[in-house]
Amino acid sequence: MPLSNINPTQTKAWQKLTEIYQAENQQSILQHFQNDKHRTDNFYVQFEDLHFDFSKNRLSQKAFDALVELADEVNLKSAIKAQYSGEPINQTENRPVLHTALRTKDEVKIDEEPLNKLVEDTKVRMSEFVQKVENGQWKGFSGKPITDVVNIGIGGSDLGPQMIVEALSFYHNHLKTHFISNVDGDHVAETLKNLNPETTLCIVVSKSFTTQETLTNASTVRSWFLKHTTKNQIQHHFVAVSANIVKANEFGISSDNIFPMWDWVGGRFSLWSAAGLSIACAVGFKPFEELLHGAQQMDEHFQSEDLSNNIPVILALLGVWYNNFYNAESEAIIPYTQYLEKLAPYLQQASMESNGKGIDRNGQPVDYQTGTIVWGEPGTNAQHAFFQLMHQGTKLIPADFIGFKKPLNQYQDHHDILMANFFAQTEALMNGKSEAVVKDELKNQGLNSEQIQTLTPFKVFSGNRPTNTIIFDKLTPKSLGMLIAMYEHKIFVQGVIWNIFSYDQWGVELGKQLAKNVLKDFKEKEIITHDLSTSKLIDYYKN
Numbered sequence: 354m355p356l357s358n359i360n361p362t363q364t365k366a367w368q369k370l371t372e373i374y375q376a377e378n379q380q381s382i383l384q385h386f387q388n389d390k391h392r393t394d395n396f397y398v399q400f401e402d403l404h405f406d407f408s409k410n411r412l413s414q415k416a417f418d419a420l421v422e423l424a425d426e427v428n429l430k431s432a433i434k435a436q437y438s439g440e441p442i443n444q445t446e447n448r449p450v451l452h453t454a455l456r457t458k459d460e461v462k463i464d465e466e467p468l469n470k471l472v473e474d475t476k477v478r479m480s481e482f483v484q485k486v487e488n489g490q491w492k493g494f495s496g497k498p499i500t501d502v503v504n505i506g507i508g509g510s511d512l513g514p515q516m517i518v519e520a521l522s523f524y525h526n527h528l529k530t531h532f533i534s535n536v537d538g539d540h541v542a543e544t545l546k547n548l549n550p551e552t553t554l555c556i557v558v559s560k561s562f563t564t565q566e567t568l569t570n571a572s573t574v575r576s577w578f579l580k581h582t583t584k585n586q587i588q589h590h591f592v593a594v595s596a597n598i599v600k601a602n603e604f605g606i607s608s609d610n611i612f613p614m615w616d617w618v619g620g621r622f623s624l625w626s627a628a629g630l631s632i633a634c635a636v637g638f639k640p641f642e643e644l645l646h647g648a649q650q651m652d653e654h655f656q657s658e659d660l661s662n663n664i665p666v667i668l669a670l671l672g673v674w675y676n677n678f679y680n681a682e683s684e685a686i687i688p689y690t691q692y693l694e695k696l697a698p699y700l701q702q703a704s705m706e707s708n709g710k711g712i713d714r715n716g717q718p719v720d721y722q723t724g725t726i727v728w729g730e731p732g733t734n735a736q737h738a739f740f741q742l743m744h745q746g747t748k749l750i751p752a753d754f755i756g757f758k759k760p761l762n763q764y765q766d767h768h769d770i771l772m773a774n775f776f777a778q779t780e781a782l783m784n785g786k787s788e789a790v791v792k793d794e795l796k797n798q799g800l801n802s803e804q805i806q807t808l809t810p811f812k813v814f815s816g817n818r819p820t821n822t823i824i825f826d827k828l829t830p831k832s833l834g835m836l837i838a839m840y841e842h843k844i845f846v847q848g849v850i851w852n853i854f855s856y857d858q859w860g861v862e863l864g865k866q867l868a869k870n871v872l873k874d875f876k877e878k879e880i881i882t883h884d885l886s887t888s889k890l891i892d893y894y895k896n
């Protein structure tokens with residue numbers, strides 16, 4: 354059964370939300386606290402070691418209930434069922450969406466064909482491979498064990514694995530992991546500079562094995578190897594992860610060295626598959642399985658929990674509330690750990706490639722806003738970069754603050770300072786600082802009344818800026834798996850509500866196509882195939 358096809362703005366719940374927004378949008382978060390003494394109990398969910406507090410939002414209980422009604426009215430529950438049961442909910446590509454099958458013990462079928470064995474067999478192969486690389490059994494052409502693993506891929510074949518590898522740095526083994534994604538030759542050059550071909554292993558990750566950037570980078574790295582070794586021996590240094598065995602073979606990678614990808618796993622959701630081989634190489638296979646296990650726990654929560662107590666659903670509904678009623682354009686992700694430095698770039702693809710769509714499931718242009726702009730940086734660095742705008746700028750930027758109770762390294766004093774900032778920022782964003790308080794402070798500093806008058810407006814914080822607080826005990830493979838699966842489901846829920854297809858990405862095709870034409874034109878004498886502006890620019894580049 355296809356996903357239901359409901360314009361969200363035509364639902365009763367949307368009508369209700371519009372009325373609630375009109376009646377309540379002048380109420381501050383602090384007023385909501387005054388109105389509801391149990392707000393901190395009502396607006397929080399504990400699941401495993403995940404503590405999710407959404408009380409600091411411009412949201413009354415009434416608005417929250419109406420948002421849950423909206424999820425109900427667009428048939429979210431049956432959409433979740435459709436996804437997990439392998440229906441082709443990626444309708445424009447006629448594919449099921451089953452990255453969740455990579456982390457479940459339940460039986461999963463597509464058209465009565467069970468997938469579990471495929472998944473399990475691949476995991477066994479991955480585990481054996483990783484073990485060999487880790488313990489030095491896998492040797493380079495000169496008989497030396499591998500010291501460096503290079504992931505060559507782009508988009509989903511890079512961002513997810515890279516983010517996780519970086520996030521789990523604390524758990525790394527002796528292997529060094531590198532990522533080459535950009536077709537910019539400087540990226541490949543800088544990476545190869547410090548590598549020894551005798552001890553380097555490349556994992557070429559490309560679901561299609563036709564991606565220009567990945568194939569260009571992989572060819573350059575292959576030539577680098579061929580300067581040192583023979584064509585036959587290159588097998589010691591290249592493995593591939595792909596759904597296109599033929600193309601990977603053509604590139605020169607033997608079938609024994611190819612791990613499968615499947616069309617029921619979207620690129621940006623593929624880190625749980627063999628696309629995560631670089632993760633498993635960096636930390637070992639067991640921690641990789643713990644990552645899957647964390648994600649699977651979140652899957653269970655998402656599938657079975659009531660909508661009103663369901664963390665990804667609540668996150669998604671809050672996003673819709675700010676995007677469609679408060680007209681917020683973006684949302685910030687602020688992890689208070691340097692290990693999650695790559696979380697925002699990863700979520701940019703996951704979210705913006707999924708929900709950056711303007712055509713609804715009827716094939717009609719939508720007349721409401723869809724995908725938000727996702728951005729962010731770890732705290733406390735972010736505080737010294739863009740928090741000025743978040744505190745006193747004219748834009749409303751709802752933010753997720755992600756923190757951990759315990760640090761991974763020994764510096765507890767640093768962690769206390771880090772977390773003091775974490776709590777203080779959400780407090781400041783919500784409470785702000787009133788004119789009266791500012792005036793008092795300036796008076797106490799000995800300023801005269803004229804100076805106080807002049808300076809006060811610049812020092813006032815309006816507050817009322819919404820945040821979600823997400824706290825785990827510790828950054829572990831398991832908690833990371835939960836966190837990432839939580840955002841995956843949030844993205845899915847928003848796509849269901851906005852009545853768009855979240856799992857295709859036609860919008861990336863045009864640029865790819867035109868780049869091929871431009872490349873061809875670099876070799877022509879006279880540029881004729883472009884608009885005047887582009888032709889002139891290409892001419893400038895060539896000459």
Ligand SMILES: O=P(O)(O)OC[C@H]1O[C@](O)(CO)[C@@H](O)[C@@H]1O
Binds near residue numbers: 562
């Ligand atoms: O794994 P592939 O086929 O090389 O594709 C890489 C990336 O390119 C895209 O198709 C478009 O950016 C992504 O969805 C995908 O993750």
